[in-house]
Amino acid sequence: MSEHIAPKRLYFFVFGSLLVLTLLTWRIAYIDLGPWNTVVALAIAVLKAGLVATFFMHLRWSGSMMRIIVCAAIFWLAIMITLTLGDILTRNVVSPSQGWQAPAAVVQTTAPSIQQH
């Protein structure tokens, strides 16, 4: 792997793009796109992060191992979010926001009794 020295021009170009994208994401929040607001905001964030990682962090010129590490971490985070969200979204009991309520009848237990001391 060569210790690549990127041209400063490239850094300034990326910097400019990042500022433009920041302005864009801020202003778009004031336009009604319905559910697409979130999608666009996240897409812009991913693009900005990609620019920083690829050029400022030199991923463009690093070995494939670094890219694998980044992809692995993102993938593992996706696992955590997906499976957890999968649980939350498929519960069809009383949602936590409505508060816990005591059950109507107390369940009769058939377990052997514990001796008190």
Place this chain on the structure above:
Amino acid sequence: MHNSNSVVAEQFDDRIQQHEASNLGMWIFLATEIMFFGGLFTGYTIYRNLYTSGFETASHLLNAKLGAFNTAVLICSSLTMALAVHAAQTGKRKKLIAYLLSTMSLGLVFIYIKFILEWHHDYLEGLAPGLHFTYAGPHARHVELFFCFYFVMTGVHALHMIVGEGVLAVLLVMAWRGRFSTEKYNPIEMMGLYWHFVDIVWIFLFPLLYLLGARF
């Protein structure tokens, strides 16, 4: 045992192996940071899905303009950090010092805005869960939950920035003493990776915390 003047540490065979090892090590550390912040993002995603209206109401109570400005500040600091690495790679000591100082200053601006203009303001407004929370508008409970996430996520991020400032200070002193050269600039490059990562976390925090819900 350790000759701190030699370019290659004794467990390595050559400079290339040392550089590749450091790079790999730093990226692995950043992977752990992705998972660390990831836990917070997971919780945030869950509750955002469950309590969308509450979270949108809460997001409006944040100052999006200030957040956007802070985003720009961090992006500037990423530029100066990248330029610092460039200066180190090309052996330009004075520029290295200047860019490290700029990065530190911009970081301090960010921290000032975050703690004084935003956190302190939120506390006075009665939006600090556990300390002073008096909001009684719609979805009050979920707004409080949102602010729990807001303070924890921006707090953990700010903590990473403060640690970063500390390391930058150490590197600044080392640069001042002429410890870096075209042959030996690894710590600057590794610090660059860390700083850019902290920037990336904020790039996601900004839209997720500040830009939710209708502002039109």
Place this chain on the structure above:
Amino acid sequence: MSSAEAELPIESRVHYLNADYGIKSWLLTTDHKRIGLMYLVSITFFFCFGGVAATLMRLNLLEPQGLLVEPETYNKLFSMHGIIMVFFFLIPSIPAVLGNFLIPMMIGARDVAFPRLNLLSWYVFMTGGLLTLYAVIAGGVDTGWTFYTPLSTQYSNTHVMAAAAGIFIAGFSSILTGMNFVVTIHKMRAPGLSWFRLPLFIWAMYATSIIFILGTPVIAISLVLIALERWFHVGIFDPALGGDPILFQHMFWFYSHPAVYVMILPSMGVVSELITTFSRKKIFGYHFIAFSSIAIAAIGFLVWGHHMFVSGQSIYAGLVFSALSFAVAIPSAVKVFNWTATLYKGSISYDAPMLYALGFIGLFTIGGLTGLYLSTLAIDQHVHATYFVVAHFHYIMVGGAVMGYLGGIHYWWPKISGRMYPDGWARVAAIIIFVGFNLTFFPQFILGYLGMPRRYAVYPAEYHTLNVVSTAGASILGLGYVIPLIYLIWSMRYGREAGPNPWHATGLEWTTASPPPPHNFEETPVVTEEPYSYDRLAEEIQVA
């Protein structure tokens, strides 16, 4: 190093133990071998505390009304037993002791990639451990090692913060170790040592390191959130704000399930080494074993919800996690098949390390199979939170991981210390441990099936006999652990000098002197052959 020089008596050579003297040379060392020994002392120290807690628990359970302690105290005992054994003994054991000592040697390197970070990780570990011990001395913690909310965040009045902080800090030790190992294995292999020539211990450690890196940060943030909720009432898991206590369980188990693979994978790596050496035979299915380690690490991240079947988690999530849990058993079974196939027609010798390895295979199989029962939703409904679960994980953690650890310690002891331990005593101790272990934990499968809940200080009279058997077994097990402690320390001074390769094993670590010189090898070795080439002629392997 020439063979002649390696044969010299220990005192007349320079090696890593005598190269430098004084407490500073140990506390400021960057030698991976010395750091491995420092970890050995540390985890043995913590094991004693965890063992004392277990002793008090088993003594208490001699009587149905509880013989020794109040339930509140019992809660603290099982919590401390779990916390100390999991975080301060099992998780670091093989990686920090044997991994640190052996990985550079097995790959022909002078040290790990980041020796100073290695030393730092030991200090971080000790800081976390001492903080947790402070929590014990100050009065303990009663939430269980699982820290479930809202008990841990709102209702417990024990030292949750100190214990959580201790574990949080110790987690960084794991992260640093994992980082070090991955970079070392990637970047510092000797010439000719391609990935598929690596010893299987290295594959196992690599897989373990992946778990350290991707999993540990999640428990770190979970503990931070517990601390924030407890201290600042920042209630992310608080139902009063709409928070979900089960979210904590998701985040906790996302790490803590892969953590159990951290505890077993290195042991499996050790067993692979022991089986080949003591059957004098090339391992069967090298690629399968190597890839199964990676598969266990990867699939192990997908199954955490099987700890939460009865927690209130959605039934659909339960189905998914149950199916995935069945899948993760497959690579483990692959290993057991391959080890057995290696034994077949091998020339087997029953040295102490081999006794531990064989014990591992049997006990791990039982533990693993009972894991499948627990992954079955319908069965888990009945045995969740009973002694069935306790027996299951002790079969794997103690019958598996600890026996693998002891086997590894005995196997590499000549390399570490330069001396042999007394073989007779070692075999006797291995058998005592095996018998004591089964007496302790097999009755617990029955107790759990019959309905005895775990974490209870008292129990109904009909469970009395089995509890007494279990406690009797525990006393035998304890005796079994004390014996190696004595003779291993004895051997450091009085043991027979071992020479470079007392087992006539393959592997780079056996080509250098015992104890090794400070930089492991005088010249970087060049690797030209496949691993475990026992089919080669005897004279190609160094003779003691």
